[in-house]
Amino acid sequence: MESSKFSIFSFKGKMKILHLSWMAFFITFVVWFNFAPLLQMVKETLGLTTQEIKTLLILNVALTIPARVVIGMLTDKYGPRVVYSALLAVCSIPCFMFAFADSFLQAAIARFLLGFIGAGFVIGIRLVSEWFPHHELGTAEGIYGGWGNFGSAAAAFTLPTAALLFGGEDGWRYAIAVTGLMSLVFSVVFYRSVSDTPKGSTYFKPKHLTAMEVTSKGDFFFLLLMKVPMYAVLALLAWKLSGAGIGMLSDVAVNSIYAGLIALFLVEATQVWKVNKTVFEKPVEEVHQYKFKQVAVLNVLYFATFGSELAVVSMLPLFFSETFELSPVLAGMVASAYAFMNLMSRPGGGWISDRFGRKPTLLILTAGLAVGYFVMGQVGSEWSIWLAVVAAMVCSFFVQAGEGAVFATVPLIKRRMTGQIAGMTGAYGNVGAVTYLTILSFVDYQTFFFVIAGTAVVGFVALMFMEEPNGKIAEVNEDGSVTLIDVSH
Known part of the structure; x- marks a missing residue:
């Protein structure tokens, strides 16, 4: 540091x-x-x-x-x-x-x-x-x-x-x-x-590149379970390109993709086993343990925050255009207020986390996220346009501050695996975006916003099981000595 x-x-x-x-x-x-x-x-x-x-x-x-x-x-x-x-x-x-x-x-x-x-x-x-x-x-x-x-x-x-x-x-x-x-x-x-x-700091590397390490038997199965939605959403994308969706790919091509995804999942499960089979032979020393449930909760929260941001940014101009009969240019300018919030909201979420703790900040922002999208679900043509824009901007503050708070926590779980953890949590944001946009293709705007609010409530419940990162995380140097990195609030 x-x-x-x-x-x-x-x-x-x-x-x-x-x-x-x-x-x-x-x-x-x-x-x-x-x-x-x-x-x-x-x-x-x-x-x-x-x-x-x-x-x-x-x-x-x-x-x-x-x-x-x-x-x-x-x-x-x-x-x-x-x-x-x-x-x-x-x-x-x-x-x-x-x-x-x-x-x-x-x-x-x-x-x-x-x-x-x-x-x-x-x-x-x-x-x-x-x-x-x-x-x-x-x-x-x-x-x-x-x-x-x-x-x-x-x-x-x-x-x-x-x-x-x-x-x-x-x-x-x-x-x-x-x-x-x-x-x-x-x-x-x-x-x-x-x-x-x-200068003088050590860059800690994971023992294995092929799969994420876990430190208990239960976490081994939990990791495999959390991999499933990532494959499922790629299958969903293939389905959208199939004859049942937009007809770009033939049935043979789509079925080949499904088979490929199943094979890839089995290969990855094999790698997870190779990297982590020792946890079934002897317990990991307490000083080197971390809880995978911390990663899983952050995945769910990023699904709801960044996932909804990507989905909403791509549909909001059309939403404003259709709801308030605006020209495409004006609708685009009004909708851009949502993205503009990023400049302050995400740093704000990180700053609040530094001051008041990771878990309390995430709880407050996730609750705000749920309420924000519930309000967005009420927006209709009878609303004044400025009130709808204010609702979108307030909602977007909670979304983006929530993203900031998620990634204020990610690097505090296990330093040498920060890239792997950030990769998985980041991927869940894209899983969320594809899921929400697919739902939007079947339902009206109101239901779409309510669905996001519902997933935020799921995230809030999941947060109850997350523990605030505290104390120190241990990393082993090349010479076998242990470095302790402070992560307490």
Whole structure:
């Protein structure tokens, strides 16, 4: 840890790492969400149907679920500096592919591969946790998450203008290519400017890269159970692309995907067994134990917070447009109030966690989340537009502050596995988004908001079983000595 002062205007030491981290995350989100604001132009240039556009939107998030898990593991093993730099550089390739695609198939492959850049978030969680002490960690992670997350809103505001400045029917291509160039250039800046830990600190690595470690028999089965929704939601995405959904894939292709997912789950279960079979032979020393239920609760909470944010951001302009008969441009501006809250809400959630404890903060914010979405479910055309916007902004404060509070807790469970834990929790956010958007395709807006409120209540109940991280977590050095890391509030 570094003991220098926490000053947001500083660009030295740990603050330099924080600023470079959120900038890297910001760029990943600009690239990941560079399609939505230019959707109409892409549709016209490539001659796509509405169905094909919907398919591209689904493909854009499909790969992020497994990618977050994989990137979390690689981060723990190879360090955030190398992994973030590589991700930014490699993902510029499908970004350029999409910019210059001239058929639906090329665009579809590029958008599918670009889902990988959505995993960048996980890397910074581990990097920031290496540089900041526990009493500043929530605030630092909140700034990283909130300011980085704003990349999606920045893309929405700037890319249509950039496309018009470039001009012509290919203006959108150059706007998207610029985001790929940003990603490529920043990968070099990041690699040359960042180190994984402060001077003299040890970067603890997991004993195994292939699966998450657990420290009890019960947690072994609990881990396998928590893997199931991640596979189920990938199967759900395949179903949406099938004949029963939007008809992009044949029944043979979809059945092959189902079989592949089952095989992959069995392979992963085998890896979990190989890594953790010793817990069935002898108990793990108490000093090295951690409770997997902490991870499971945070997964459920991120499902409800980030999952609902991703889903609501993509449907809110249409909701305001249909409910209040607004023009698409005005509806987009009104709906952007929801995303704007990220700049302050997520750091706010982390800061409150640092001051008042992780569990009490999560309980209050999750309760607010449930009430917020219940109120959103009441919004109708008889409401005044400004009151509806206030309701959306208050709701979004609880959503994003909740995200900040979740990731104020993640790095305090087991330091050497922070990437893996952040990867799994982050993936649950995407699982939530796909689940909620699928539900929205079957129900009205009111029911959609009530469903999210209901899952927030489930999260609140789950929180009752979570224990506040306290005391110290033990990590073993290469020479066999043990380092104790303070995590108490």
